Amino acid sequence: MIETVKHLVGSGGPSGFGSRSTAEHVTVNCDLRSLTAIITGATSGIGAETARVLAKRGARLVIPARSLKTAEETKSRILSEFPYAEIIVMHLDLSSLASVRRFVADFESLHLPLNILINNAGKYAHKHAISEDGVEMTFATNYLGHFLLTKLLLKNMIETAAQTGVQGRIVNVTSVIHSWFSGDMLQYLADISRNNRYIN
Helix, strand or coil, X not given: CHHHHHHHHCCCCCCXXXXXXXXXXXXXXXXXXXXXXEECCCCCHHHHXXXXXXXXXXXXXXXXXXXXXXXXXXXXXXXXHCCCCCEEEEECCCCCHHHHXXXXXXXXXXXXXXXXXXXXXXXXXXXXXXXXXXXXXXXXXXXXXXXHHXXXXXXHHHHHHHHHCCCCEEEECCCCHHHHCXXXXXXXXXXXXXXXXXXX
């Protein structure tokens, strides 16, 4: 719980950065002009800001998305701010293992290096849904899709590192909210209520 409080107030960690640090702060001294990055979920939220800042620092971006229209709009927004940026838009539906395989095959056909893979896309299905592979939709998208994507891209990343001498990075973006609670929610609320009675 102490770590959660530190996170919420923005205390810096060992790196000096905390939850209030922005992507621009973290990358201020970075020159990424020789690097290629794939960012899932780059059309909104954290992913969109990550894509914007990596483009600002010179990285070649690959933006995979279910909606090519939305991805093209994201690309246009970034290019309006950084016209020199190199951005490639490609189709990817992480809930479909076949789509993940097609995306990787299409990416490999470009014969590009790969230095950074940011697994950022996330989905929460409000209603129970099953993917085309017979898997619950949230699990299929957030976990299985990213697992297969990473597995299939790993060889390229290893080869890129060997050829350039620059180690690659795989970043998995997730939430810490699950760590706020342990066990049964009703029991958790009962414990809080009991503790409040003792405090008052």
